[in-house]
Amino acid sequence: MLRTNDDFERHVGIPSDLQQDQRDLGESLTAPRRNEKMTSYWKPTKRLIVTYRNEKGKHDAIYASNAVYNELDNENAVAIEADDHAAMYLKLDQNIEQVEEDSIWEAQGYLEEYVDRGDRRLQELIPYGISMIQANQLSIGSSPVTVCIVDTGVDITHPDLDADNADGANRFSQVDGSVMNWYDDSRGHGSHAAGIVAARIENNLGIRGVGEIPLFVTRGLNDDGRAYESDIIxxxxxxxxxxxxxxxxxxxGLAATSRTRSLYSRLDEQGILVFAAAGNEGSPLSIFPAALPEVVSVAAVQEDRSYWNSSNYGPYIELSAPGRRVLSTVPPDRYATYSGTSMATPFAAGAAALVWSHFPSCSHKQIRFAMAYTADKKDSTQGCSERYGHGIVQVKAAYDFLLVHSCTAFEWGFSSGNGTCTTVDESFRAFETNVFLPIAAQTTPQTLRPTSNPTHLPTARPTSASINSSPPTRLRTSNPNHKPTGAPISQVVAFPVSEPNPQALPATTSRPTSNPNTTRTPLVDSSSAVSPPRRPNFSIWAKPLHWKRLIQNSIASEP
Known part of the structure; x- marks a missing residue:
């Protein structure tokens, strides 16, 4: 372990000219360190995610830390606690790729009120959200799909949750060795989300969930409903x-590190469908991971299907689901109403799993497309709205859609990019015209091709014919002593220049000036013009020395 900063400098090879700043701090450098690791008591510590290039970088990050929280080997990163001084030296380490702050994320739902279990209304009540998304019109399919709930844990002993249909994984603290059990939930937030997805059906007790969906539970959030990004990863x-x-x-949360973005991109490549809460600020604020393109962002609506004013809105909203005063299970052996986009998210996730259980051959992108295409467009517009996204989730409609459009018969549901309101616009248009777009047509970017048609842009690469047909046009400059020199063909570059329309302007190649006695050098040599194109042309200019400065001077000299 490193007991002094000098040890750390020798370990990672800090330049000698930066060591004096540290030595000037005097005897405080040799003071005892907490956990016998390097830290500086004159500066506060914070959580960092350090991405390393190799094992030496990982070793350096651990030695520079005051504590190690999470080793994220799949992301080549480690979550540590360190001060700004250590972070600065890690950024100078050639074995370290990036040092980012490990930001705090939190639950996006809150308790409204507890509902007494003895109330007669709780005898197998169908919550309004189940009817709204049509979950009561479809039973589980022959190929159940597991939903993973990352939350505060789930009280699996609740009588309205099926312990035989749930599993989970504990998380261990690398700092103090404590354990967060997946089946413990002192806050109730995770148990409420689990009840929305998978509360027992037809058991003459409490409520029913979206379906008899298998659950897997992990403790992403602590008992306060908070966590760091690395904990969620x-x-x-x-x-x-x-x-x-x-x-x-x-x-x-309000931020996402590069490791978080990399994780969700990898999950998308591996065919995993992720739903996340849009946030409860009632503003266009971007909340992560919901704002990431690989994640389905879910907004909240009320019982009358209207937009909930506390739900965030914006172009990244993709779907809507019930989120206001939602009734579900909470520990111990109770029921309560919660509000938030936290409640809308398990409705959408459970709906996807329910539909997917009937169509195991469908990809996650096709399930995602079907849910967006068949969503109830509350505002009666095509495409997306910033408040509802594509609309309110509709289970039965998505099921009926997939009965007609086989996932194996066509390559549909794929688009160039994921997430946001523009995710499936091209695919929407394809379905409207009964044309299924192939994968290549939606993922290959369009490129300009050379053409003889003057109404199209010519290629940007000059040909030998065009170079030899006319002499190169000289650049104008405000320096009268400047003499442009010729340039070899390898230095000739193309710059876009707008041509005048001969039908709308006088037939002249010189630009008008305020002084009639002054003539200007033509921008384009008219002797080489064949036919004025309708779109901007590319003139071939010789590239003299300092051409960027010449262009700037030429523009600055214009009246």
Whole structure:
């Protein structure tokens, strides 16, 4: 372990000219360190995610830390606690790729009120949200799909939750060795989300959930409903190892590190469908991970299907689901109403798993497309709205859609990019015209091709014919002593220049000036013009020395 900063400097090879700043601090450098690791008591510590390039970088990050919280081997990163001084030296380490702050995320739902279990209304009540998304019109299919709930845990002893249909994974603290059990939930937030997805059906007790859906639970959030990004990354890795195909994240924060973005991109490549809460600020504020393109962002609506004013809105909203005063299970052996986009998220995640259980051959992108395409567009517009996204989730409509449009008969549901209101616009248009777009047509970017038609842009690369047909046009400059020199063909570059329309302007190649006695050098040599194109042309200019400065001077000299 490193007991002084000098030891750390020798370990990672800090330049000698930066060591004096540290030595000037005097005897405080040799003071005892907490956990006998390097830290500086004159500066506060904070959580960091350090991405390393190799094992030496990981070793350096651990030695520079005051404590190690999460080792994220799949992301080549480690979550540590360190001060600004240590962070500065890590950024100078050639074995370290990036040092980012490990930001805090939190639950996106809150308790409204407890409902007495003895109330006669709770005798197998169908909550309004189940009817709204049509979940009561479809039973589980022959190929159940597991939903992973990353939350505060789930009280699996609740009589309205099926312990035989749930599993989970504990998380261990690398700092003090404590254990967060997946089946403990002192806050109730995770148990409420679990009841929305999978509360027992037809058991003459309490409520019913979206369906008899298998659950896998991980402890992403602590008892206060908060966590760091690295905690969520580690919890989601447990979901993936368990084989869950749908992940429900009733949580979020204001920032996302590069490691978080990399994780969700990788999950998308591996066919895992992730749903996340849009946030409860009632503003266009972006909440992560919901704002990431690989994640389905879920907004909240009320019982009358109207937009809930506390739900966030914006172009990244993809779907809507019930989120205001939602009734579900909470510990111990109770029921309560919660509000938030945290409640809307498990409705959407459970709906996806329910539909997917009937169509195991469908990809996660096709399930995602079907849910967006068949959503109830509350505002009666095509495409997306910033408040509802594509609309309110409709289970039966998505099921009927997939009965007609086989996932194996066509390559549909794929688009160039994921997430936001523009995710499936091209696919929407394809379905409207009964044309299924192939994968290549939606993922290959369009490129300009050379053409003889003057109405199209010519290629940007000059040909030998065009170079030899006319002499190169000289650049104008405000320096009268400047003499442009010729340039070899390898230095000739193309710059876009707008041509005048000969039908709208006088037939002249010189630009008008305020002084009639002054003539200007033509921008384009008219002797080489063949036919004025309708779009901007590319003139071939010789590239003299300092051409960027010449262009700037030429523009500055214009009246």
């Amino acid at each position: 580690q919890a989601i890795e447990q979901c993936k190892l368990a084989g869950a195909k749908v992940v429900s994240l009733s949580l979020g």
